[in-house]
């Protein structure tokens with residue numbers, strides 16, 4: 001048996017603009033997905049998923065994914081979770097040169113699905129690492145990041161940036177620009193996450209920004225302004241200037257709103273955090289619904305979010321400097 005875990009992430013800055021080659025800074029957070037893989041004596045693959053913030057599910061199949069019986073109760077769970085887990089298992093089996101080997105795989109996650117916290121990347125990263133190790137193959141974190149990116153890219157029909165998978169595999173704060181990803185220095189960042197209980201449709205939101213950018217010069221300039229802001233954010237990170245990071249997060253949220261990707265629930269949580277004294281707050285990920293991230297080392301923001309009707313759950317999730325790790 002092999003067990004691996006990998007962290008989720010928030011975007012400190014730069015989502016959406018990163019799609020057009022501007023830099024972004026995702027940060028790994030202390031909330032993880034764990035995957036346990038155990039080789040079987042037959043060629044069946046059995047996947048059991050728990051706590052994916054939706055109903056747990058269990059699927060057993062042998063042979064190609066197309067022949068897989070649809071036994072899960074909730075199709076959206078299958079769509080959101082199963083394709084990523086499947087992709088990770090298949091890639092690790094191929095890498096280990098054992099494409100037909102049977103496995104029992106259990107997935108547990110502390111991360112809401114499709115809410116801007118990189119849950120799918122964390123599952124894929126931990127899934128590749130655990131399955132590969134169970135099959136006798138040790139990969140370093142950069143290799144895991146690379147293979148996990150390819151799985152996400154395939155599952156998301158070519159619409160994936162390297163941000164989530166790199167950050168989840170390596171931990172810490174990262175700078176992502178085009179195909180280049182590097183870990184950067186960061187002070188301890190007291191992240192607080194607010195979750196509205198919903199999800200955004202990343203594909204539709206990205207397409208919406210693309211259309212806006214093509215139609216209006218202001219939208220193209222907004223994307224460039226986000227890039228400028230991220231470059232300033234990198235200096236603030238380097239200097240450990242948390243106040244400046246907060247101010248830039250506030251501006252980043254305003255620019256994302258101008259691009260039409262915020263939502264009433266996200267704005268309500270952002271304002272609740274600001275009024276509670278957070279140094280800054282913004283949506284994280286594609287928007288439309290899901291999560292916001294604020295910076296506050298006190299309990300004021302989690303408490304205020306707890307009283308905000310639009311917030312289903314609030315939790316502290318500090319920067320996690322560790323990426324994928326062995327848990328067995």
Ligand code: PMV
Nearest residue numbers: 015016116118160161285286
């Ligand atoms: O919602 P998430 O965590 O999948 O983030 C999407 C980030 C975008 O910049 C909107 C798209 C991308 O692939 O970078």
